[in-house]
Amino acid sequence: MKLFADISIKNKFFFSIMTVILIISVAIAFLARWMLISTLTTELEIRGIALASSIADSSSGYILEKNYPQLLTLIYDVQQVSERKHLVAYIFITDPENKVISHTFTQPFPEQLRVANSIPPEQPQSIKLLHIGKKTAYDVALPIREGIYRIGTVHVGLYKSHIDTLMDQLRFMFLGFILLIIVIVFLISHKLAMYITRPISKLIRISNELSRGNFDIQLDNIIEGWKPMDCPAYGNPDLPCKLIEETESSSGDKTEQATRNLLACKQCVFYGRRKGDEVVQLANSFQNMIWRIKPYPQQLKETEEKYRSLFDSGPDPIFVVDRNSLEIVDANPRAFELYGYLKEDLIGKSILDLGPKTDKDYLSYFKEDEDAQGCVYYPKVIQYGEDQKPFFVNVHACAISYKDKPAIIIEATDITDLIEKDAQLIQASKMKSLGEMSAGIAHEINQPLNAIKLGSEFLEMMATENLDVPQNEFLRVVNEISNQVDRAADIINTLRAFGRKDSLIKDELDLNKPIKGAVSTVGKQLELENINIKLDLSEQISPILGYDNRLQQVFLNLVTNARDAITKRNKKEGRKDGGTITIKSYQYGNKVFAEVQDNGIGIPQSVMDKIFEPFFTTKEAGQGMGLGLAITYGIVEDHNGDIKIYSKEGEGTTFILSFSEAV
Amino acid sequence: MNKILIIDDETPTLTMFRFLLSAYGYTVLTAENGEQGLALFDQERPPLVLTDIKMPGMDGIEVLKRIKKIDPRTEVIVITGHGDMDLAIKALNLDATDFINKPVQRQALNQALKRAEERMKLAHNKDQEISVSSENNTAVIHIQGNISSHSEACLQQAYQQVVAMDKDKILLSFNESASINGAGIAILTQLLLDAQQHNYKVLVSGLSDNFKKVFNIVGISKLVEEIVSGK
Numbered sequence: 001m002k003l004f005a006d007i008s009i010k011n012k013f014f015f016s017i018m019t020v021i022l023i024i025s026v027a028i029a030f031l032a033r034w035m036l037i038s039t040l041t042t043e044l045e046i047r048g049i050a051l052a053s054s055i056a057d058s059s060s061g062y063i064l065e066k067n068y069p070q071l072l073t074l075i076y077d078v079q080q081v082s083e084r085k086h087l088v089a090y091i092f093i094t095d096p097e098n099k100v101i102s103h104t105f106t107q108p109f110p111e112q113l114r115v116a117n118s119i120p121p122e123q124p125q126s127i128k129l130l131h132i133g134k135k136t137a138y139d140v141a142l143p144i145r146e147g148i149y150r151i152g153t154v155h156v157g158l159y160k161s162h163i164d165t166l167m168d169q170l171r172f173m174f175l176g177f178i179l180l181i182i183v184i185v186f187l188i189s190h191k192l193a194m195y196i197t198r199p200i201s202k203l204i205r206i207s208n209e210l211s212r213g214n215f216d217i218q219l220d221n222i223i224e225g226w227k228p229m230d231c232p233a234y235g236n237p238d239l240p241c242k243l244i245e246e247t248e249s250s251s252g253d254k255t256e257q258a259t260r261n262l263l264a265c266k267q268c269v270f271y272g273r274r275k276g277d278e279v280v281q282l283a284n285s286f287q288n289m290i291w292r293i294k295p296y297p298q299q300l301k302e303t304e305e306k307y308r309s310l311f312d313s314g315p316d317p318i319f320v321v322d323r324n325s326l327e328i329v330d331a332n333p334r335a336f337e338l339y340g341y342l343k344e345d346l347i348g349k350s351i352l353d354l355g356p357k358t359d360k361d362y363l364s365y366f367k368e369d370e371d372a373q374g375c376v377y378y379p380k381v382i383q384y385g386e387d388q389k390p391f392f393v394n395v396h397a398c399a400i401s402y403k404d405k406p407a408i409i410i411e412a413t414d415i416t417d418l419i420e421k422d423a424q425l426i427q428a429s430k431m432k433s434l435g436e437m438s439a440g441i442a443h444e445i446n447q448p449l450n451a452i453k454l455g456s457e458f459l460e461m462m463a464t465e466n467l468d469v470p471q472n473e474f475l476r477v478v479n480e481i482s483n484q485v486d487r488a489a490d491i492i493n494t495l496r497a498f499g500r501k502d503s504l505i506k507d508e509l510d511l512n513k514p515i516k517g518a519v520s521t522v523g524k525q526l527e528l529e530n531i532n533i534k535l536d537l538s539e540q541i542s543p544i545l546g547y548d549n550r551l552q553q554v555f556l557n558l559v560t561n562a563r564d565a566i567t568k569r570n571k572k573e574g575r576k577d578g579g580t581i582t583i584k585s586y587q588y589g590n591k592v593f594a595e596v597q598d599n600g601i602g603i604p605q606s607v608m609d610k611i612f613e614p615f616f617t618t619k620e621a622g623q624g625m626g627l628g629l630a631i632t633y634g635i636v637e638d639h640n641g642d643i644k645i646y647s648k649e650g651e652g653t654t655f656i657l658s659f660s661e662a663v
Numbered sequence: 664m665n666k667i668l669i670i671d672d673e674t675p676t677l678t679m680f681r682f683l684l685s686a687y688g689y690t691v692l693t694a695e696n697g698e699q700g701l702a703l704f705d706q707e708r709p710p711l712v713l714t715d716i717k718m719p720g721m722d723g724i725e726v727l728k729r730i731k732k733i734d735p736r737t738e739v740i741v742i743t744g745h746g747d748m749d750l751a752i753k754a755l756n757l758d759a760t761d762f763i764n765k766p767v768q769r770q771a772l773n774q775a776l777k778r779a780e781e782r783m784k785l786a787h788n789k790d791q792e793i794s795v796s797s798e799n800n801t802a803v804i805h806i807q808g809n810i811s812s813h814s815e816a817c818l819q820q821a822y823q824q825v826v827a828m829d830k831d832k833i834l835l836s837f838n839e840s841a842s843i844n845g846a847g848i849a850i851l852t853q854l855l856l857d858a859q860q861h862n863y864k865v866l867v868s869g870l871s872d873n874f875k876k877v878f879n880i881v882g883i884s885k886l887v888e889e890i891v892s893g894k
Contacts, residue, residue, distance in 0.1 A: 439744075442744060443717055443744050446744055446765040446766065447673050447676070447765075448675070449765070449766040450673070450676050450742075450765040450766040450767055451673060451675035451676045451678075451679050452766070453766035453767060453768070454676060454679035454680060454683055454766075454767055455679045455682075457683060457767075457768070457769040457772075458679060458682050458683040458686065460769075461683070461686060461769060462686060467686065473682055476678065476682075477678075477679065477682060480675045480678060480679065483675070484675055527719045528717050528718070528719055528722075530719060530720065577720075
């Protein structure tokens with residue numbers, strides 16, 4: 001079977017037809033042979049019987065008379081008559097005692113013949129195939145009767161070779177006939193196979209050319225009389241055809257929408273069904289296919305060049321990263337420039353080596369789910385250049401397939417300048433806060449200074465006037481002075497910590513810490529303004545990732561805002577005290593929350609959506625830049641946190657901040 | 664012994680004040696907030712009160728008002744944050760005796776206490792507060808006690824007398840115990856503007872450092888030729 005599958009279609013046709021013809025021929029030959037042989041044998045037997053009975057009729061007299069020479073003459077005559085001598089092998093007559101009384105043999109009578117074919121009783125005759133020497137003959141035995149007596153038996157031997165000769169002739173004729181048919185079948189199958197295989201061979205040749213990338217082959221005459229130029233839309237801009245137009249316009253910048261608007265004829269000469277058998281249909285559709293794909297390699301090349309130039313001249317670094325190994329597979333010149341690596345150093349490097357180990361959130365999206373598609377955006381990711389200098393980028397990462405492998409394309413926009421400006425703005429806002437706080441701070445520092453001054457004046461006076469200071473009073477004064485110095489130093493440390501610029505990397509920290517820091521900075525001042533600060537801080541909250549200093553700035557801004565809101569309400573309602581700021585911290589799920597609540601004037605609904613906008617302020621000109629809440633929002637966003645406001649005019653405002661716990 | 668009430672929200676400060684003022688020979692009463700101070704004042708009626716201005720709850724200005732309401736003769740010295748002149752003037756307008764800046768210097772404290780004592784003595788002969796004399800080409804107005812809206816008539820009268828003397832220079836000679844409140848400053852400014860129009864050279868002497876500062880802030884210093892320290 002395997003052998004059959006491997007041979008060509010032409011031979012398949014030939015061998016198939018041949019096999020069928022041979023099987024039929026052999027069957028017919030055997031059938032014909034059987035019919036002929038039986039017919040001829042019967043004929044021979046009938047002739048033998050007829051011959052034998054005529055001899056029996058004519059010979060009975062001679063036998064009764066015992067005239068044996070006459071009898072011999074008779075059987076010789078019968079045997080030798082014309083062509084009969086070729087047919088009759090011998091004739092012999094036996095008497096009832098089975099003794100040969102006459103025979104036609106020229107040589108001595110073969111004794112075995114006498115008993116070879118005896119007529120069984122109740123049978124009119126007996127026929128038997130006998131071998132005499134080298135020949136084969138049918139022996140027909142017939143009794144010779146006179147009245148009711150049997151007086152002898154006549155045996156006529158008929159050559160079987162007579163039949164064999166006929167059969168040989170017949171066989172010869174038959175074989176010749178079959179040979180003739182085979183030749184005809186071979187010619188027909190060859191012709192038929194050629195008709196089918198010639199276009200297929202041609203298609204195979206063209207396919208091979210195409211797979212070698214040669215799209216310039218001439219294919220106008222796979223099928224005769226078929227040409228794309230026959231289409232009325234060919235090269236005709238007035239007939240926009242989506243099927244043929246593309247082949248003419250090599251420009252790939254046609255928009256998808258425009259392509260969709262193109263039409264095809266109802267009776268398309270190009271793609272319509274052509275007359276002809278399956279081979280013609282196949283060749284036709286093959287040619288259409290080639291016609292369609294012929295312009296694509298060129299378009300592909302142009303597109304590749306176009307995108308390559310976009311990639312190369314992109315203003316931001318772009319990396320192509322293998323999704324499994326996270327190795328950089330490709331990068332554009334801007335990436336080399338910004339990161340300071342040589343191309344050969346950067347390609348093959350792991351993308352993880354370009355940033356600190358902690359900052360890999362944007363890749364986890366692709367790691368968690370192997371099949372994750374789409375894009376992720378992560379702002380303010382730290383990266384290190386070749387000189388290990390840190391800088392900030394906004395990262396856009398999308399899953400793509402690059403050279404048939406899953407990959408991630410990462411675009412990193414350098415935002416270091418922006419971050420620096422941001423830091424400057426935050427710093428400026430801090431300095432502004434410090435300025436606002438200066439009166440309160442002066443008061444704060446004046447308190448211990450005052451006590452110290454009084455204590456030292458007391459000691460000085462006692463010393464200059466030579467008065468005795470009781471031991472306990474002396475100790476008390478000196479201790480108190482020391483305590484007050486510590487207190488002043490604490491205040492200064494808090495201020496210095498607040499004024500310091502943050503490090504670039506977030507640390508794990510307890511959210512209560514910046515809250516306490518902010519409260520310790522302004523708490524006393526608020527107390528002097530008769531504003532109550534209630535702290536309801538949970539000790540069970542998880543740490544978050546953040547900048548202590550900036551969060552302190554957030555809480556300071558929120559508390560200052562709350563203070564202003566309370567002062568406004570007091571002024572409006574003429575009340576003296578009753579202002580309360582409540583600060584809570586708590587955890588819910590994997591989020592850590594902080595709430596700053598006041599019972600101040602509240603925020604009107606009309607400005608609610610504006611309060612985080614930069615330069616929006618309800619304060620009088622000169623009172624504030626309107627940057628406080630904008631900066632607060634920016635800082636919270638930097639921490640991937642969220643800020644929500646609930647406010648009712650005349651009743652108060654609650655800011656709720658939420659942060660993800662550090663993992 | 665004179666009783667003195669000190670009101671301050673800072674316990675260490677109170678302790679130090681108690682030691683110092685006890686050494687001065689005062690009977691020292693202390694209170695940590697306005698309400699407590701007022702209650703103690705009502706109970707003990709000390710003639711002299713020292714109070715911090717910035718305090719949680721009832722502040723020093725309110726304490727001053729209430730004390731003056733209970734007993735106007737009480738001398739109240741306010742303690743202000745450093746350079747907080749607005750509050751100092753506000754307190755002076757409310758008839759505070761003097762103000763002391765934090766951190767409290769012994770000298771300033773001594774002066775304020777002295778002024779208070781003298782004012783307490785002077786309280787009996789108010790007419791003597793303003794007098795006029797003449798020395799060479801200078802007309803002198805002696806000022807002691809408290810210059811307030813009540814002093815307007817006396818001051819006007821003294822000024823007329825000085826004008827009548829027809830001298831080149833006018834000397835405003837303040838006694839160490841003298842204090843001026845807002846209304847007094849307004850009257851004084853009025854007189855000095857008039858003097859400037861008439862091309863008088865005005866000199867000021869005897870002012871305490873505190874009042875020099877006040878004069879600088881309200882602009883009186885610009886209207887006078889010279890502020891002479893001491894006599």
